[in-house]
Amino acid sequence: MTSAPPLAGPALDVLNRIFGYAGFRGGQREIIEHVIGGGDALVLMPTGGGKSLCYQIPALVRDGTGVVISPLIALMQDQVDALRTLGVRAGFLNSTQAPDERRLTEQLFLAGELDLLYVAPEGLGVAATQRLLDRGRISLFAIDEAHCVSQWGHDFRPDYLNLSMLHERWPEVPRIALTATATSATREEIATRLDLTGARHFTASFDRPNxxxxxxxxxxxxxxxxxxxxxxxxxxxxxxxxxxxxxxxxxxxxxxxxxxxxxxxxxxxxxxxxxxxxxxxxxxxxxxxxxxxxxxxxxxxxxxxxxxxxxxxxxxxxxxxxxxxxxxxxxxxxxxxxxxxxxxxxxxxxxxxxxxxxxxxxxxxxxxxxxxxxxxxxxxxxxxxxxxxxxxxxxxxxxxxxxxxxPESWDGTVPAQKLLSTVLRLQRERGQKFGAGQSIDILLGKTTEKVTQFRHQELSVFGIGTDLREQEWRGVVRQLLAQGLLAVEGDYGTLTLTDASSAVLRGEHQVMMRREPERTRAPRARRSSSPQATPAADLDPAAAAVFERLRAWRAAAAREAGVPAYVIFHDATLRQIATLRPGSLAELSTVGGVGETKLAKFGQQVLDALAAPE
The missing domain is CATH 3.40.50.300 (P-loop containing nucleotide triphosphate hydrolases)
Structure with a gap:
């Protein structure tokens, strides 16, 4: 039997004691050990895959304060509240703070009394913030939502382009960049722009089977x-x-x-x-x-x-x-x-x-x-x-x-030829361009006001498409556009042919299309039958009733603490409690998500809720 790597002990202890989980998931352990050991990392892990633990645990194990760069100013308070509920010493610096609150956070950081400090990327670019970080002890830099550095990406943030300075100014501090989505090209862009080309890359499965x-x-x-x-x-x-x-x-x-x-x-x-x-x-x-x-x-x-x-x-x-x-x-x-x-x-x-x-x-x-x-x-x-x-x-x-x-796959070559021929004849014979609706009306033989105005009933293609319904013709146009066999141009979205259209018109290119199946109601893996049934759908009736009682207790506890309900406990934790129905604090401590701080703070309340008459 092989022994665990030396770093597994403290990391696993933090996972058990603070976060209340028995073991790591997926590639978490390898990432965490690498960062604890001082290595740089670029982590791709799907949402819900446990990315935050990959920097939170190393920050708690290493000496100093973990500095988390996050673009989410509006959510920093909730992130910090969630950590404090776990007993983690966390704070943030951003533009929403009053001067006194900011000074207190800075003092805690300098005194070494913060485990994690959240900072907005634009704040990190300020000289005063950089001088503050110079005076403290930093355990690591975590760059969350790292895809924001991709200049043509869907969530680009210009301030992320400046984060390469982290390695230049603090070369001895390990960095971990994390994102939930990136192609290989985006991954290379992240590594280059953040000066992480020498970092170890970790890619978890992108599958979200639920x-x-x-x-x-x-x-x-x-x-x-x-x-x-x-x-x-x-x-x-x-x-x-x-x-x-x-x-x-x-x-x-x-x-x-x-x-x-x-x-x-x-x-x-x-x-x-x-x-x-x-x-x-x-x-x-x-x-x-x-x-x-x-x-x-x-x-x-x-x-x-x-x-x-x-x-x-x-x-x-x-x-x-x-x-x-x-x-x-x-x-x-x-x-x-x-x-x-x-x-x-x-x-x-x-x-x-x-x-x-x-x-x-x-x-x-x-x-x-x-x-x-x-x-x-x-x-x-x-x-x-x-x-x-x-x-x-x-x-x-x-x-x-x-x-x-x-769905069915069907040969749409002939309908494609009819549609493309209509567009072609409008352009060649009349010098006109129209949107999809006019071409479809011509194919269906509709004598609309516009068809009559432009004498389109005289075109040879008029009425040759009555074998398909209007909605089906719209699907043909959509799929031709999707396959690059048709294009749109101008402010009015008129249809025009592409270089690939001619091969279809000559019969040299087969056009396969998707036909939507008839659905009376979409199939589901599970159904919700009541407003609160979803999280308890597969619990037995007795456990489901206990689950709802626990949710009611959690809602009251969250209101009293001024935090979201999930900060108290996740639904998954309540489901496990409802199933096991622990009778003591020791039994409750075995439930995933119940760390020692939450056990001390909420344990007796949970047991009281379980013992309450139904």
């Missing part, structure tokens, strides 16, 4: 969303992403009018409203946040049961990052996207009019093509998602829509 990925064709998307929330996620916390501020406002209002507790979040709201809505989402159960992508990075709310997109994300990285905010506690969760023709047209137009040179626009186009491929695939979505990040997976995961309700 998330069910589903992409549906748009057909009154707000109504589709409402049906999802009512039938599968009643009373659940979730995030709904929209592309525009106006759509955020309208969707939040629509959900509220239909009995769903929803709040808006976007950059157009004043800072106080944004902060208040974010705080409510973190602290209250069952709220839905409707937001632009400005919301969500670093949200440490473990019980988000669904993430829904009402508009097409710009990239697979963005989609993965945003959907990863669901199910951080490992319980079943849903990633749902409504996707339609207008999404493709809109995204293509945004790329053409975006800032940056031709290479940048091509890069954006490549990202969009990958996202479209994920939407249009007839294969397992999870396998395709993981392949994008360079990881192999089983060909069928059994927990995405294409596995649970397989």
């Amino acid at each position: 998330i069910q990925y589903r992409i549906v064709a748009k057909n009154e998307p707000r109504r589709q969303l409402l049906d999802l929330l009512r039938t599968e996620h009643p009373g659940d916390a979730g995030i709904v992403y929209c592309l525009s501020r106006a759509s955020v406002e309208k969707t939040a209002e629509f959900l509220t009018q239909n009995g769903i507790a929803a709040l808006p979040y976007h950059a157009g709201l004043d800072a106080r409203t944004r902060a208040a809505n974010q705080s409510r989402f973190l602290r209250e159960d069952g709220l839905v946040m409707v937001a632009t992508i400005a919301f969500g990075m670093g949200i440490d709310k473990p019980d988000v049961r669904f993430v829904a997109h009402l508009d097409l994300p710009k990239s697979v990285e963005g989609y993965y990052q945003e959907t990863g905010r669901a199910g951080r506690d490992g319980l079943p969760s849903t990633a749902w996207l409504a996707y339609g023709l207008q999404d493709v047209v809109q995204q293509r137009k945004m790329i053409e009019t975006s800032d940056g040179d031709l290479a940048h626009r091509r890069n954006l186009g490549t990202h969009l093509d990958a996202m479209l491929a994920l939407c249009e695939t007839v294969q397992c979505r999870r396998a395709q998602l993981l392949a994008y990040f360079g990881q192999t997976a089983d060909p069928a995961c059994g927990n995405c829509d294409t596995c649970l309700t397989p």
Whole structure:
């Protein structure tokens, strides 16, 4: 029997004693030991995979204070509160603090009385902050959300470009950069920009098996969303992403009018409203946040049961990052996207009019093509998602829509030729360009006002497409755009042919398409039958009742402490307590997530809640 490495002892002790877990998950132990030993690390680990422990434990084991660079000023207070509840000495420095509060934090740091200090990247660039750090003892630098350094990424932060100075100014302090999503190209960019080319790279599996990925064709998307929330996620916390501020406002209002507790979040709201809505989402159960992508990075709310997109994300990285905010506690969760023709047209137009040179626009186009491929695939979505990040997976995961309700792949060459021929004849014979709607009306033989005005009923293609319904034709246009066999141009999104169109028209290129299966109701791995059923869905009735009693106690304890409920205990911990029903503090201490500080602070209250009459 081989002995454990010498560093495993103190790290495992901290994991057991402070965080209340019996053992490390995945590659945590190897990363932690490497950083404790003074090594630099670049860590790619999915949301919910335990990234924070990879720098928190080394900071607690090594001498000095761990300095965490985080872009999430609005969440630093909650992050610090969560650590203090565990008995960790934590503080933060950012622009929200009053002068006296900042001075106290600085004094604690200089006195060596902080285990972890959170600093915003823009704050780290200030000379006074750098001089303060020079006077203290730093155990490590942790660069959280490291993908923010990627200049053309989905969450770029200019201040991250200055973080290479950490190694220049404090060369003896180990650095660990962490992110939940990065392709190999983004990983190389992170390493170069942060001067981590010599660091050891750790890449965990990107798979989140508890998330069910589903992409549906748009057909009154707000109504589709409402049906999802009512039938599968009643009373659940979730995030709904929209592309525009106006759509955020309208969707939040629509959900509220239909009995769903929803709040808006976007950059157009004043800072106080944004902060208040974010705080409510973190602290209250069952709220839905409707937001632009400005919301969500670093949200440490473990019980988000669904993430829904009402508009097409710009990239697979963005989609993965945003959907990863669901199910951080490992319980079943849903990633749902409504996707339609207008999404493709809109995204293509945004790329053409975006800032940056031709290479940048091509890069954006490549990202969009990958996202479209994920939407249009007839294969397992999870396998395709993981392949994008360079990881192999089983060909069928059994927990995405294409596995649970397989779509058909059909030969769409003839419909493609009909559609492309319509676009071609409008341009060649009439010198005209129109959007998708006009071409579809011509194919269906509709004598609309516009068809009559331009005498399009005289075209040879008029009425040759009655074998497909209008919605099916929109799918043909969408998939031709996705495959680069058709393009959009101009402010009005008119259709035009591409260099690849001619091969289809000549019959030299077969066009395979996806046909959506008929669904009366989407398949689910599990169902919610009551507003509070989701986390307790697979518990026996007696344990489920105990779980609800514990949740009620936790809600009261969180209100009294002024912290989010998950800071007290995660749902996963309450589930285990409800199942085991410990009768003593010693038995309670064996539950995952119950460290010695939480045991001392909340242990007797938990036992009292368990002993309370039903």
